[in-house]
Amino acid sequence: MSRNPDFSEDFYRRHARRYAEVSHNFIQSVYIDASHPALGGDADLMERLQELVPAGCRGLDAGCGAGARDVFHYWQRGYDIYGVDAVEENIQEARRLHPEIAERVSVADLRRPIDQRDGSFDFILCNAVIQHISPDIAMEVTLPEFARLLVPGGVLQLMFKTGSGIATVYDRDYASDRTFQLYETDDVLTVLTGQGFTVVPEEGAKLGGVMHFTDPKPMDHCVLFARKER
Numbered sequence: 001m002s003r004n005p006d007f008s009e010d011f012y013r014r015h016a017r018r019y020a021e022v023s024h025n026f027i028q029s030v031y032i033d034a035s036h037p038a039l040g041g042d043a044d045l046m047e048r049l050q051e052l053v054p055a056g057c058r059g060l061d062a063g064c065g066a067g068a069r070d071v072f073h074y075w076q077r078g079y080d081i082y083g084v085d086a087v088e089e090n091i092q093e094a095r096r097l098h099p100e101i102a103e104r105v106s107v108a109d110l111r112r113p114i115d116q117r118d119g120s121f122d123f124i125l126c127n128a129v130i131q132h133i134s135p136d137i138a139m140e141v142t143l144p145e146f147a148r149l150l151v152p153g154g155v156l157q158l159m160f161k162t163g164s165g166i167a168t169v170y171d172r173d174y175a176s177d178r179t180f181q182l183y184e185t186d187d188v189l190t191v192l193t194g195q196g197f198t199v200v201p202e203e204g205a206k207l208g209g210v211m212h213f214t215d216p217k218p219m220d221h222c223v224l225f226a227r228k229e230r
């Protein structure tokens with residue numbers, strides 16, 4: 001973990017159980033100042049992804065977090081979903097909370113190629129993870145890996161913190177400072193386009209396009225659904 005001064009591995013090690021509690025209770029999952037009227041929180045993204053990708057599809061939650069809330073959510077709804085995270089304690093917490101998905105979650109570092117064949121997944125979620133990866137690696141390794149791992153037509157849900165440089169903010173839910181790598185939205189869009197992704201547009205009132213919101217910390221985010229070219 002040496003190349004990234006911003007990877008809060010110790011934070012997640014220390015707070016794995018609390019992170020799972022905050023996440024499962026959707027405590028930080030309600031958004032303010034969202035750019036799309038239908039975007040109120042994580043639950044709205046989950047609902048929209050389930051419209052874009054039917055149950056039964058194979059998915060990966062890249063950086064699933066302590067407790068793997070979303071892996072459990074989609075698995076319960078019939079998705080063949082797996083989760084990876086770089087922090088062992090986060091995976092242990094997922095297995096403790098959800099023994100049903102114990103075999104579906106494992107430790108992996110998204111700064112390196114994932115040990116799966118090309119086109120292994122119909123969808124990939126990567127929510128609030130590249131904020132812990134240095135931009136050169138996120139752009140040159142992590143995002144291209146998502147393109148490689150998706151089938152043609154597959155969907156990526158990507159959420160990242162926006163701005164330039166690194167930001168440190170006090171997070172009252174953990175009584176701790178947290179530091180995040182920020183990304184310029186246009187830089188991420190350029191890489192996604194280069195990797196053959198097209199942003200899923202708004203469809204009537206349904207979520208789509210390049211969306212922005214602020215979380216309760218408060219930190220500014222971008223979230224989008226992007227489809228890999230067929």
Ligand SMILES: C[S@@+](CC[C@H](N)C(=O)[O-])C[C@H]1O[C@@H](n2cnc3c(N)ncnc32)[C@H](O)[C@@H]1O
Nearest residue numbers: 063064065085086087109110111127128129132
């Ligand atoms: C803010 S949490 C988000 C967790 C989950 N995606 C969610 O939306 O609740 C960031 C997660 O990314 C994981 N992470 C950070 N760097 C990683 C890396 N290089 N490879 C895999 N996971 C990483 C952390 O361990 C942590 O669980």
